[in-house]
Amino acid sequence: MKLLVTGGAGYVGSVCTAHLLDAGHDVTVLDDLSTGHRDAVPAGAAFVQGDVAVAAADVLADGYDGVLHFAARSLVGESVVDPAKYWHGNVVTSIALLDAVRAHRVPRLVFSSTAATYGEPETSPITEDSPTRPTNPYGATKLAIDHAITSYAAASGRELGAVSLRYFNVAGAHGAFGERHTTETHLIPLVLQVAAGTREQVAIYGDDWPTPDGTCVRDYIHVDDLADAHLRALDAAPAGEHLICNLGNGTGFSVLEVIEACRRVTGHPIPAAVAPRRAGDPAVLVASAARAHERLGWTPTRGDLDGIVADAWAFARSRVPA
Ligand code: UFG
Secondary structure, three states: EEEEEOOOOOOOHHHHHHHHOOOEEEEEEEEEEOOOOOHHHHOOOEEOOHHHHHHHHHHHOOOOOOEEEOOOOOHHHHHHOOHHHHHHHHHHHHHHHHHHHHHHHOOOEEEEEEEHEOOOOOOOOOOOOOOOOOHHHHHHHHHHHHHHHHHHHOOOOOOOOOEEEEEEEEOOOOEOOOOOOOOOHHHHHHHHHHHOOOOOOEEEEOOOOOOOOOOOOEEEHHHHHHHHHHHHHHHHHHHHOEEEEEEEEOOOOOOOHHHHHHHHHHOOOOOEEEEEEOOOOOOOEOOHHHHHHHHOOOOOOOOHHHHHHHHHHHHHHOOOOO
16 A cells, blocks of 8 residues: 555654555655654655645645554643643644545545543543543543544545554564654653663652552553554555544553563663652553454554563663663
8 A cells, every 4th residue: 555654753653664664565754853753764665854734735645545643742741731732733733634635535544542532541441432531631632633533534425434543551662663752751761761871760650549559550562563453454444434442452560560570671670769649640541452353353462561671672772872
């Protein structure tokens, strides 16, 4: 297929691009490099540097079989402080992309949605029928885009089939492609910075949560499993419909369990200190991925936490100057 990947210079976008190229697809990456890196775009993909809202229509005029839309602002804390950056950067940009998709009759759209659309869950694991009550602007913008996609697909006269994939905690790396955020807020890369000697210790955001060891529980998913779901979503996009699927392993690990896994994998003692809770963190976020299994035929195969950490560690070490 001839595919446009927005945000293909970022973490998840670059890994998915690598998988798409391996599967024989013809890929063009569109990225403004505001947070992505030019050298993260896998060789073999065409690259257009530009604002998705401005450039997508021109690019899509060439005729495409599908769009995978990764480009987004994705820091929960920042979205609280600077919501305009998220409503413009995520919602306005995505509507412009949807208009371009409609104008050029692109038949498939795969969108990076998030567990943050659910907010604080009432039940665990979280299914796609769970209430969507985001607790921060980041989740609210992703949910707004999901709603827009539903209505565009329904009004497309079966021209557009769309799939939103709601990621839980993406981690790990695909060889040379991994997490390289300038502002790092995610647990595993932060813990590995301690092991790599670029950070002194890691903060544990609260040890008094209603969980077995008192620290927050999350569902960590290997970025390669995530990429596999995107390839399947391209084939499964239902004409005139919008399918929403959670992506997670269905197993939760606590912050302490993650730090322990990092100690096992790196052999480093990794000092950690309890700090106050981080605003907006739910205690437990675990996915039910039954729908992804049923509709996409997707079964994650890289759910082992030590394996996820080992790949992230190999990537982190490859980035630290010797
Ligand atoms: N944590 C720490 N110390 C740190 C960093 C994180 O204890 O230095 C904890 C957090 O409090 C949380 C867990 O580790 O309990 C995981 O935190 P991350 O920041 O790695 O991930 P989140 O669960 O906050 O966020 C992820 C995605 C978001 C998405 C969210 C859904 O990164 O994009 O899941 O709620 F919105």
